[in-house]
Amino acid sequence: MRLVVVAMLVGCYAPHPQTGAPCGDGACPGDLVCSPATNTCELSSTIDGAVDGMVIDGCTPQAEICGDGIDQDCDGVDPVCVANDGADGAIDVSAGGTFTVDMRYANDDASDADCGGIGGRDVFYKIVLPAQEIVYADTFGSDFRTVVRVFPGKACSAIAGASPVCNHDACGGAQSQLAGPLPAGTSCIVVDQDAAAITGMLTLRVTRGGRDGASLGSNMQTYTGNSCTGTNVTNPGTSCAGGDTSTAEDAGYYFTVCPAQTLKLDASTCVDATMTAFDTVIYLRKAGGNNLGCNDDATTCTARPARPTHADGSILTNVASVGPGLFWLTVDGYSGACGAFRVDTNLR
Ligand SMILES: [Ca+2]
Ligand SMILES: [Ca+2]
Ligand SMILES: [Ca+2]
Ligand SMILES: [Ca+2]
Structure with a gap:
């Protein structure tokens, strides 16, 4: 022996x-x-x-x-093998950007987690956030059918048995697009190949939303809120509201747009002027971008009861968002103002 x-x-x-x-x-x-x-x-x-x-x-x-x-x-x-073939090599995408991988040099070692087909090769990414934030990801430009699994609040080493946010076949195609809140700390993103694919070039695009917020629904919606309960994330910018760079708190509503798609947005804080209690400014931007539309005071608004001599509600009409990407409608205040509001939207 x-x-x-x-x-x-x-x-x-x-x-x-x-x-x-x-x-x-x-x-x-x-x-x-x-x-x-x-x-x-x-x-x-x-x-x-x-x-x-x-x-x-x-x-x-x-x-x-x-x-x-x-x-x-x-x-x-x-x-x-590529560095992020396994969970322990997860690539940090916290800064956002575009990440490409030759899937020939990866292995099939992630669980399908009841999301997408069994098989196909997979790669791992992680994102580390200081506070809850909306994060956008898409795989447009990849040359295979992608499955994206996002594990909010889970490091890639700790996803066993967890149920991911699952996305595939987005925008009527074979790739993925998603946006949603991720918590403070580390979250894992797994990109997989559907079925038994073993070749292909992955293009993963990650965009930090820059803030937390609520999802903006399609077609006609009504939202109410109080911007004083939020934080000041953005201001109207130099091209709007007289270049107002005040520190008014704001509320954000996000939506995604598909490739080769243009959505139009109407938004108003004066459909019911009795429900908006301050001088609003509203603007639409692609995440990280400049104003696609911005309005401080709309002369067609009904004046608020609290300020009957001046209509200071805001209206955006038919503002275009060209995809693909993540977009924000923000309800902000003029010269530091915040308060309760009602915003009516029509995204189509
Ligand atoms: Ca792998
Ligand atoms: Ca070999
Ligand atoms: Ca603001
Ligand atoms: Ca205003």
């Missing part, structure tokens, strides 16, 4: 050249080969006898699986 244990230890710890080291002038020690994809020394020739760049007799090419030490496609290379 003692001899067997010694033999196993010898087997496990027999010295051999390490993989992952840079190729020296294209050469690698021992039986490693130089991977042209990474310019590092990798294992392949130890598995099936392939030599660098050659397809050997008797090797039947199959779909490559990255990082498993086997050269499935018989080109002499076992490619290194």
Whole structure:
């Protein structure tokens, strides 16, 4: 028995050249080969006898699986997996931006979590927020059917058994688009391939909404609120309300627009002037962008009972939002004002 244990230890710890080291002038020690994809020394020739760049007799090419030490496609290379193939390599997308991945170099190791088909390769992202905020993501431009699973408040290492926000087949197509609140702290985003896909280029776009807010519904809606309970996130800007840069608290309503789609928005704080108690300013922006429309005082508004000599309610009419993206209607106040409001909208 003692001899067997010694033999196993010898087997496990027999010295051999390490993989992952840079190729020296294209050469690698021992039986490693130089991977042209990474310019590092990798294992392949130890598995099936392939030599660098050659397809050997008797090797039947199959779909490559990255990082498993086997050269499935018989080109002499076992490619290194992408960094965010697994949960522990989740790429931080907290700053927003566009992220691309060649899915050939990922593995199928995420649970489908009852969202999308079983199978397909998957990659992991994380986002870390200082406070609850609306976050937008889409995968338009990817060349495969995408499934996006968002796990609010869960690190990627802790998503087992959790139910994600699930999105696929958005906008009548094969990609994904979603927006919604994520809490302070870390959340995980998994992008998967539907069914048994093993190739494809992923384009993931992440946009921070810059604030918390409520979802703006399609067609005619009425919302009431009190902006004094919010915080001052934005101001009307230099092109509106006389360049008002006051610190009035504001309320935000968000919506998404599909690619090649234009939505039109009407909004008014004076449909019932008795329900709005302060001098409002309303504006529409793409997240992070400038005013697409902004109005302080609409002369066609009925004056508020509290200020009968001056109509200071606000109206936007037929303002266009061109997709794809995340858009905000903001109810703000002029010169620091806040209060109860009613805003009537028509998004179509
Ligand atoms: Ca492989
Ligand atoms: Ca994976
Ligand atoms: Ca404001
Ligand atoms: Ca006003």
